[in-house]
């Protein structure tokens with residue numbers, strides 16, 4: 001492993017931490033800008049789900065739908081989000097699975113605790129970040145968050161894993 | 162006959178809990194009422210079990226519940242469908258432990274008794290140990306028991322734990338046409354479950370959910386945060402460009418009162434009903450050209466117009482199943498406790514239709530039925546607040562007076578009212594009261 005590899009790993013890790021942090025700090029517009037123009041957010045509803053089109057997903061959103069969800073976060077009529085849930089995203093086990101030119105695939109494990117009203121709810125799972133790199137840094141072509149209990153029974157949730 | 166739930170000093174008279182235009186708060190909050198509902202509604206009435214496409218091939222099984230009781234839907238080597246109690250004939254362990262699969266036989270995990278998929282006993286280890294005892298392998302009790310009645314209507318399998326009661330078709334009555342319309346929307350005339358299932362836990366009574374489906378006075382209030390927001394955001398980023406399917410799906414939830422009024426409500430015996438008819442919030446989805454061509458080829462132009470002229474929103478097969486025929490999705494109600502319900506969400510492929518249609522149904526489920534969807538959490542919030550609000554002793558009654566006495570009788574048990582009416586609730590409680598007081602099936 002070269003120093004360049006280590007630096008690259010460090011930059012990738014920092015990007016993942018930043019992405020998680022923006023969610024926890026509720027800076028969703030900034031978070032949304034981490035996606036490429038056609039980047040998607042995907043939380044599948046089954047473990048080996050080949051695509052988001054022929055099988056249901058907990059969330060599958062392009063930019064327009066993320067804009068809607070983020071605008072809803074701020075809607076005074078979003079009764080289920082009052083008070084707004086607080087989250088803590090923890091990212092770990094980061095590995096670079098593939099790097100070809102500007103395209104990078106990164107896998108990691110996450111834990112997210114959501115505190116809504118009276119109780120904390122814990123979500124665990126794996127992230128796969130499909131990144132593209134440019135002079136201005138990384139952008140997400142896809143962020144996939146698959147819960148270990150993706151095909152289990154879930155309570156309502158509105159925030160991003 | 163008045164029925165009393167023995168609840169100490171606060172004994173409940175079932176006949177007075179549900180009145181013509183109001184219902185007592187305890188129907189949502191009292192565990193004793195819930196237990197009686199399990200017995201008299203869920204374990205008596207026809208309950209949706211599964212779809213035949215889930216057990217296409219011999220050996221396939223799907224395990225689920227009827228009320229509190231575990232059951233298995235199977236397809237045996239004779240090609241027939243069976244609904245069995247999921248209980249080994251030996252010591253009662255659940256025979257099938259996973260949700261679905263395919264097997265030559267069902268083998269109990271405990272002592273290895275093996276059964277055919279029609280429930281009949283196949284073998285017992287060291288069977289000679291029973292020689293000369295009162296156990297008789299030819300006694301029907303040695304088999305896994307079939308539920309008393311099951312039947313299917315165009316692939317939708319219902320079962321009843323009561324040996325008596327109306328036939329499935331009679332019981333479905335006027336809402337069978339909603340299943341017909343959904344299946345007729347397939348060029349091949351058949352539906353297939355596909356795309357997985359999502360299970361969404363609600364911390365509220367099952368009736369809040371099933372009442373809400375044809376509560377057309379709530380969307381413009383409860384769904385402001387999602388639907389109105391989607392309209393605003395889409396307008397801002399798309400201008401006058403045509404809206405993508407996701408926006409076509411979310412926007413109509415905040416149509417006007419007059420729009421929902423015009424959708425109308427249709428009520429039938431046994432608590433069944435639907436909203437929409439000639440139009441609904443699904444009426445303005447963009448055409449999929451290849452689909453229309455496939456339909457016309459299969460049915461002819463006139464019949465296709467007839468099929469598409471029916472545009473219903475939710476159809477409720479009280480108490481367990483609900484479909485949206487126009488978008489080919491289904492939600493199944495699983496009551497867990499007086500204040501806990503799981504809603505399963507399923508998607509159907511229209512056989513012979515282009516892939517685009519399935520993709521739209523999947524998109525619809527993601528947007529409207531997922532536990533992390535944009536629209537549903539605000540519904541759930543309303544049920545949750547009802548569940549907790551009704552603990553209040555400040556008032557006893559939940560009101561359903563709107564347009565009472567102004568229903569239109571269309572004959573054959575078909576009742577119509579404008580969309581803003583409380584007809585759907587009154588009709589469900591008419592059935593509820595009959596089930597609960599007579600134990601009718």
Ligand SMILES: [Fe+2]
Pocket residue numbers: 373379380383384540
């Ligand atoms: Fe709603």
